[in-house]
Amino acid sequence: MSAVLPPASGGSPAADGTTADLSAGAGGAPRGGFWHDVLRRLRSNPTAWVGAAIVLLFILVSLLAPLLAPYSETALPGAREITPTSIPGPGEIPGFPLGLDRFGGDVLSKLIWGAQASLQIGVVSTAYGLIGGMLLGLLAGTFGGWVDNLIMRLVDILLSVPSLLLAVSIAAILGQNQNSIMIAIGVAQVPIFARLLRASMLQQRSADYVLSAQTLGLGRGRITMSHVLPNAVGPVIVQGTLSLATAVIDAAALSFLGLGGGRPETAEWGRMLTYAQAELAIAPWLAFLPGICIAVTALGFTLLGEALREAMDPRTRAR
Numbered sequence: 001m002s003a004v005l006p007p008a009s010g011g012s013p014a015a016d017g018t019t020a021d022l023s024a025g026a027g028g029a030p031r032g033g034f035w036h037d038v039l040r041r042l043r044s045n046p047t048a049w050v051g052a053a054i055v056l057l058f059i060l061v062s063l064l065a066p067l068l069a070p071y072s073e074t075a076l077p078g079a080r081e082i083t084p085t086s087i088p089g090p091g092e093i094p095g096f097p098l099g100l101d102r103f104g105g106d107v108l109s110k111l112i113w114g115a116q117a118s119l120q121i122g123v124v125s126t127a128y129g130l131i132g133g134m135l136l137g138l139l140a141g142t143f144g145g146w147v148d149n150l151i152m153r154l155v156d157i158l159l160s161v162p163s164l165l166l167a168v169s170i171a172a173i174l175g176q177n178q179n180s181i182m183i184a185i186g187v188a189q190v191p192i193f194a195r196l197l198r199a200s201m202l203q204q205r206s207a208d209y210v211l212s213a214q215t216l217g218l219g220r221g222r223i224t225m226s227h228v229l230p231n232a233v234g235p236v237i238v239q240g241t242l243s244l245a246t247a248v249i250d251a252a253a254l255s256f257l258g259l260g261g262g263r264p265e266t267a268e269w270g271r272m273l274t275y276a277q278a279e280l281a282i283a284p285w286l287a288f289l290p291g292i293c294i295a296v297t298a299l300g301f302t303l304l305g306e307a308l309r310e311a312m313d314p315r316t317r318a319r
Helices: 034-043 047-063 109-145 145-157 162-175 178-205 208-215 220-232 232-254 269-279 285-312
Strands: 011-013 019-021
Touching: 011 178, 034 285, 047 109, 047 285, 109 145, 109 178, 109 220, 109 232, 109 269, 109 285, 145 178, 162 232, 178 220, 178 232, 208 220, 220 232, 232 269, 232 285, 269 285
Parallel strands: none
Antiparallel strands: 011 019
């Protein structure tokens, strides 16, 4: 065996399953390694720029909500302006550029605070799914045999249930609160990450550098953690970015179904949609504005995830 063990972050699986050396470009010129090449391709991709701009705006609004929002999350500064047949719309009352909701809350403030709630739910729930899925995928891809069969049958059972239905069931069992939503969405994402990491690890196990490591007498644990896992985690990172978009939509859906708990006037995009249904005839903007926020945020994460997938795909990087 003449293959050389690649560094943890310096190799990437080529289309034929072998590990390509990305540290040198055409003619042997250094190119800075795998992640340097990924960043270079992202910088030249307009889709990545659009997705990154949307995601960055969403994150900044979420983090700076206390400074950007004119009113607090549950404040009702316009309660006296609400009547059974009239809800002031955008620009109708000074100081409320996007109008009021049915409770008298400032819609602009609710949208800003809702971005913070959506970011928290999306990041935490995706982290739950990523940690659980990678743990199961790592065990299945490392040990194989009956361990692999047992884990994959469990994953198959979870995949047999639609993800949103599974999340609704878990959230209903755990109770109506934000923590239940995050756990429910995270559990629904576990089988996706588990299967993806297992498949990527199985592909890497047949690579030449793994056979070389085995010939040198390295243990299975060291080979897995030092070489196989770092080279197999790329697709999982991409899926994690795409799952953030799904998590934002699922969180809004669960809140829309009344599983988010909290007070009715609490700022959260899905909850805003729920309480806007009764006023669609007289105040359609109450549903339109949070719906646009959800759609644009999900679009940003999707565009960034697709650009990252393309940048890390060995078939497109070889062109």
